Amino acid sequence: MDVLDDILDTLNLRGAFYYRTDFSPPWAVTVPDLRQAARFHLVVQGSCHVAFPSGASIELGPGDLVLIPRGRSHVIADRSGRDAPPLETVLSAVGYDGEGVLAVGDGDPAATTQLVCGHFTFRTGADHPILRALPEFLVTTNAARAREPWLDDVLRLVVRRVFADGAGSAAAVTRLSEVVFIELLRAGIGTDGTLRAVLDAFRDRQVGRALQLMHAEPARPWTVDGLAAEVGMSRSRFAARFSELMEVGPMAYLADWRLQKALSLLDDPQASVQQVAGQTGYQSPAAFTRAFAARFGLPPTEYRRIASNDAHRPRRDAGHP
Structure with missing residues (x-):
């Protein structure tokens, strides 16, 4: 992908x-x-x-x-x-x-x-x-x-x-x-060095492959060992290379990305919190709610309510950004 x-x-x-x-x-x-x-x-x-x-x-x-x-x-x-x-x-x-x-x-x-x-x-x-x-x-x-x-x-x-x-x-x-x-x-x-490194991560044969795997299956119970094996690197070399390019470790990246996917999935009013939790790799809705609230400062149900209200609020004139 x-x-x-x-x-x-x-x-x-x-x-x-x-x-x-x-x-x-x-x-x-x-x-x-x-x-x-x-x-x-x-x-x-x-x-x-x-x-x-x-x-x-x-x-x-x-x-x-x-x-x-x-x-x-x-x-x-x-x-x-x-x-x-x-x-x-x-x-x-x-x-x-x-x-x-x-x-x-x-x-x-x-x-x-x-x-x-x-x-x-x-x-x-x-x-x-x-x-x-x-x-x-x-x-x-x-x-x-x-x-x-x-x-x-x-x-x-x-x-x-x-x-x-x-x-x-x-x-x-x-x-x-x-x-x-x-x-x-x-x-x-x-671009400067920081952005260039992140862009290089997408092109890197092994780190880029690991990113593809996590993005394709964010709910899969990935581990550093498992990802390293998938891309043909030792655990230590993979973790160091990933962190060098992305400025965050692979498991921290995955945890953050799961919550970003959760924000996207919550846009669907038909998707229950339990379903969103399952699609983003959490073992239970309670575990998902705790992680979500710790990251964004409010539970997913409250986020969804506020986001829905914002979506129905009239937009400002395009000439007045």
Whole structure:
């Protein structure tokens, strides 16, 4: 099985396109925090400066994309040093209602910065080494895209659909943006050592095989000895190699993954707690409830009630992330 696909599906990766811009200089905006989310900005025309609370900053040109994995607040502007009002203030000032282009300023059309902006969300409680390993931001330059044809093709499709403005364009961009996130991870563009190690684990012949086994049968009573035997390694070498790449031991990884699968399975109102416990490798509903509450701070029945209420709550306008 494809482990990365299973991870992102279980963590409930969902894309959202919330606007494209037409910014005339001078311009700047402070984008707020967005929990359980990753933001992206794709430059279609012009350039921009992006600054982060850590003090890091980047310059983006046509074709460049920045992914901000943990949805951290940041300032995006035509150049460094601008006063940057909050996003909500900018949206209110121009009367933006979430439809069409977010236009700011009335300068030379040839000098405007056009961006495609969106975000990805994950299920409440979503967690995995690959998410924890993501850096403050990832930059994909136009030059790097040329070396990743799948990613480049998808980004070109995103731009074409955004500017088509036809029926279903927003839905198409939303789905395509999910593919962008997956392809960014697969390509590993601009990754640091921690994320690169996790990505290497998926490709590693033996650790990758162990991950496939655990993801294919999470309820099976796996042991370190059993997994090591399946992949043809000694117990000690397997445990050390797995921990080196994933930054967590194989049994701790399995325990965490079982609970992530439980969050996903609880989305089905027809699945009883007993059934979810059995499908995630717990000997009894009581043992499952204890582990679930210890990890997430509430029992599975309460989590399901809250998640169901959230699912039926009206979503905010796409233009107001």
